[in-house]
Amino acid sequence: MKNYYDILDILPTATKDEIKSAFRKKARKYHPDVNHTIEAEIIFKQINLAAKTLLDDNMRSQYDFAYGFNKKTDHSKQKKFENARYNYTKAKESYKKQTDFAQYFYNFFKETQKTAKTPKKINGEDIVTNVTIAFDEALKGTSRKVNILQSEKCPKCFGAKFVNGSKCTFCDGKGEKVSYKKINIKIPSGIKDGAKIRVKNEGEEGKFGGKNGDLYLIVHIEKNAAFKSMDGFAYLEVPIDPSEAVLGAQIKIPVPDCGTKVLKIPPKTRANTTFKLMESGFLNAQTNKRDPLMVKVFIDISPCMRDKEIEMYRIISQEQNNTLREDFYDRKNYN
Numbered sequence: 090m091k092n093y094y095d096i097l098d099i100l101p102t103a104t105k106d107e108i109k110s111a112f113r114k115k116a117r118k119y120h121p122d123v124n125h126t127i128e129a130e131i132i133f134k135q136i137n138l139a140a141k142t143l144l145d146d147n148m149r150s151q152y153d154f155a156y157g158f159n160k161k162t163d164h165s166k167q168k169k170f171e172n173a174r175y176n177y178t179k180a181k182e183s184y185k186k187q188t189d190f191a192q193y194f195y196n197f198f199k200e201t202q203k204t205a206k207t208p209k210k211i212n213g214e215d216i217v218t219n220v221t222i223a224f225d226e227a228l229k230g231t232s233r234k235v236n237i238l239q240s241e242k243c244p245k246c247f248g249a250k251f252v253n254g255s256k257c258t259f260c261d262g263k264g265e266k267v268s269y270k271k272i273n274i275k276i277p278s279g280i281k282d283g284a285k286i287r288v289k290n291e292g293e294e295g296k297f298g299g300k301n302g303d304l305y306l307i308v309h310i311e312k313n314a315a316f317k318s319m320d321g322f323a324y325l326e327v328p329i330d331p332s333e334a335v336l337g338a339q340i341k342i343p344v345p346d347c348g349t350k351v352l353k354i355p356p357k358t359r360a361n362t363t364f365k366l367m368e369s370g371f372l373n374a375q376t377n378k379r380d381p382l383m384v385k386v387f388i389d390i391s392p393c394m395r396d397k398e399i400e401m402y403r404i405i406s407q408e409q410n411n412t413l414r415e416d417f418y419d420r421k422n423y424n
């Protein structure tokens with residue numbers, strides 16, 4: 090069997106500090122948390138026993154005497170042998186009984202491991218969440234309180250998972266606390282359906298000095314909205330009949346928030362003409378006035394025209410002498 094000095098790789102003249110530092114060095118290598126071999130387990134027990142014996146003045150002098158490390162002694166070999174056996178057995182027993190010592194070094198080892206090793210930075214994950222807003226909110230801009238599930242370092246064990254050697258009861262040994270966090274997110278006006286808003290640092294918490302993740306809010310706009318969006322303004326398409334297009338008319342237009350307004354269609358209005366109805370759109374928070382409402386007209390006929398009406402068109406068609414399509418084809422370079 091190797092003697093305790095050989096086990097710790099130290100000289101028999103080693104000081105207590107040298108013994109401690111040698112032990113730490115060995116323990117780091119052979120601790121069962123690090124090294125899972127049977128051999129390491131045996132060595133770890135040996136270095137514990139060696140350090141325990143050599144750090145105790147009484148036990149060390151007896152051990153030295155028994156193994157002849159103390160040159161001043163002058164005893165017979167038999168006596169040395171007996172003493173050595175006695176001490177070894179005694180030390181072994183007390184080692185078994187006294188686990189405090191091992192625990193002390195275990196904790197010490199853990200502490201030094203923490204400071205010695207610089208853990209790798211781990212960046213927090215991004216969090217993606219969805220929100221659906223109404224059409225007018227998309228136009229005007231709005232805000233949403235978002236409830237997100239975030240994990241952060243446990244406030245009791247600070248991520249160590251253990252408190253005084255036993256599992257942290259606060260986080261159940263997970264090292265982190267999972268909680269809902271309310272974050273108020275501003276949604277800018279004129280946002281498009283499916284747009285992503287990034288909120289920096291509000292994702293999962295980074296570990297060991299790693300960066301926090303970001304929070305992404307994906308904005309959906311309600312599909313069944315009566316109003317569409319054009320250049321950031323509310324927008325409507327409205328049919329007018331041929332006589333209104335030719336003669337001009339005053340037509341009722343529904344405006345946001347349930348009212349109606351009158352739009353004046355001038356005579357000879359052509360299809361797809363867009364009108365800007367001032368102060369008839371959604372309320373603008375910045376100006377505290379209503380934005381314009383965009384109205385595009387298209388020419389249509391009623392599905393329930395009376396016979397008399399249709400007869401009138403016959404007269405019109407006989408009077409018609411225009412080159413509507415020829416002009417169109419010319420414009421489009423069809424001939």
Ligand SMILES: [Zn+2]
Pocket residue numbers: 243244245246247248250251257258259260261262263264265
């Ligand atoms: Zn904890």
